[in-house]
Amino acid sequence: MEQIGNLGFWLGLLLALPIGIVTNLLTPRIQARWAKRSRRVAADREREQREQAALIIRYRRNQAAYWSYLYLSLSRILLRVAVLLGTVIIPFLINDPLWSLSTNVVGVLAFGINVAFLILAVGTFAALLNDVRRTRIVVTAIAVRDEDDDPRTESQPQS
Structure with a gap:
């Protein structure tokens, strides 16, 4: 049973470094993608509000x-x-x-x-x-x- 605990420790220690490196490499890409999506969602929301305002003006007149x-x-x-x-x-x-x-x-x-x-x-x-x-x-x-x-x-x- 003690061997399994030791194996888990060494496996965790061995995988910690590559996982940390991959995380640091991927973080800027994920942040850039998130920011791009946020800008796109804000632009879509602004466009939808303009369309609704135009509809409201149209329906007030007709x-x-x-x-x-x-x-x-x-x-x-x-x-x-x-x-x-x-x-x-x-x-x-x-x-x-x-x-x-x-x-x-x-x-x-x-x-x-x-x-x-x-x-x-x-x-x-x-x-x-x-x-x-x-x-x-x-x-x-x-x-x-x-x-x-x-x-x-x-x-x-x-x-």
Whole structure:
């Protein structure tokens, strides 16, 4: 038993130096890639905000386009909810709801289909949240603007 402990010590000591060297060589590359990605994400976020501002201005000027946008956004959200519910329910209709991995081909195939539906559900949920966020931003901006334009909400002069 003591030999295993000694072997682990010498193996760790032997591997520590190469691992340290590789880590030091890779760190600048990883940092550069991370910084590049951060700049790209910030540029994408800024572009998306400009696009949303342009949409808000367009919809403030054209109420028909705004209602059309609302209709399409809500339809897209409802479709994504339906797909999400389907991807959650369908795996339970396939063979074995507990995903027991049997040795037969049908069990493995059912497991693969269930995993595919799970991946689809996660992607659909992310897209659903993104659609809801975008729609909420536009609707909130339009609603705030409508309240500012509404003569009923203007303050009455104090007498």
